[in-house]
Amino acid sequence: MSERITKSMARNIYFGGSLFFFLFLVGLTVDTMSQLPERDNRDQITESVALGKEVWEHNNCIGCHSLMGEGAYYAPELANVFNRRGNSDEKTFKQYLSIWMSIQPLQNPGRRKMPQFNLTEEEVNGLADFLIWTSRIDDNDWPPNIEG
């Protein structure tokens, strides 16, 4: 094969191919941007959701957990924790999360540990709102089951 392809042909495949597929990627991105508002429910991003994302980031939650399957694999998936631990009910989930965050770290020897982050009530509430909003993103029905 390689004998029939000259260096200048190879160069043209490189320049032409990568330019074409980069433009294709940009086009797909533009299309995706036009479809996302329907799928991410951005109209429901409240100040509390925004605060929750800041809490999520400022405590490096992604360093142990995954969110929509991305992050670390040391601790449970949290994009559907609202459904798993809150039974898809906002009040139940907020109560659960508030207690859960306050009793960390758990004292089971050998179990993976979550640090105590000393979050305020408002921060825990924001974190809950952020996770509730995240659970409603249209992510093509991932994960396969409630365990995440």
Added chain:
Amino acid sequence: MKYESQQVAKPYFIFALALFAGQIIFGLLMGMQYIDGDTLFPYIPFNVARMVHTNLLIVWLLFGFMGAAFYLIPEEAETELYSPKLAMITFWVFAAAGVATILGYLLVPYAELAHLTRNALWPTMGREFLEQPTITKLGIVVVVLAFIFNIGMTVLRGRKTVINLILITGLIGLAVFFLFAFYNPTNLVLDKFFWWWVVHLWVEGVWELIMGAILAFVLVKITGVDREYIEKWLYLIIALALISGLVGMGHHYYWIGPPEYWLWLGSFFSALEPIPFFMMMLYAFDVIRKRRINPNNRIATTWALGTATMAFLGAGVWGFLHTLAPVNYYTHGTQITAAHGHLAFFGAYAMIVMTIISYAMPILRGREDGNPPEAQKVERIAFWLMCISMFGITLALTAAGVWQVALQRIPETGATGFIDTQTQIIPVYWIRLVFGVMFAMGVVAYFASFFIAGKSDSKTA
């Protein structure tokens, strides 16, 4: 060494390897934490260890790429580096920023670090691999721009070879796509979508150009094969890497919000991503077979063939294993991902840096004819120890991932919970840790090889 200014590569290589050692130490710590969650808790929680492990990896690879560029760009351009002084300034600024950031991770709680560095003003922290404070990210931009200016001026002044142009294209791409690290909107879906423009377009895009260029340079040097032939292969390989890899980014868009058509596009294009890695492996063996010279630095050849092979296995085969959407639906975010990540990063990027170090470092140290056989022997033991144990780590993590999928993902009702699943998998994590310790022994042997003097050294020096 052909040009005096190539010497600036040396501190970059040495510092890269020092950070590599640090990365392995934190890897071992996490290997322990996977088995006993109390290990070093609360002093170094898992998230801190992981952040240090991955950030050290990224930074040492960047030091390695920069060292490689400072070594090969002047030689390819047939001129001295534009400014060796600037190269040393960027070295010290980058090293200081890197060390300060890692110490920040280890010494203060992350939330405190975010507060101290005023993250709320321009939030960029708290995202996987992009955990660095915004000020550090700005520092990285300044360093990379100064670096590209320096090598860019060198190329402009000298001979323009395909290897030089592709290397510098890759490095410019690295700088450009890093700018997406500064975009962190409140909308998590947009955040994630463009986060991949840094992460995917680095490791499955422009870094492949950098890897291809470094490998081509080493192959030219150690085989004496006609440059035209090597450059033609290089063009074809990176062409296919970008043709498959750009839209192949779709395999990250399956489950994070973007529309369904990414399931088809991502599956199709990322299924092609192994092809350039397969070609790279074929071509490395082909060029070595056609070699016209047989230098005494034999171990550099081993590294060149090794990186091409391990990159194909890690990035190509292990990537393909879970890239098709129907498979990825079950494997996404499991230990399968960790298995692929380890072998791909080691095979493609850690090993290409060690390849150029194995070729260039002896020359930088005045051993034009390669390290003495005694040192090469130890380096060869280190090579095999590291390759075999990283492969062992990968097999163990793959087994852990399959087990995890079977317990936690596949059952539609009555699936085992995350923590219970992880507890059951612990025996496999022991195997992973054993291979991790073996890998660390390989690193020790590798470091030791730099300090072995040959019998002939005193006579010929």
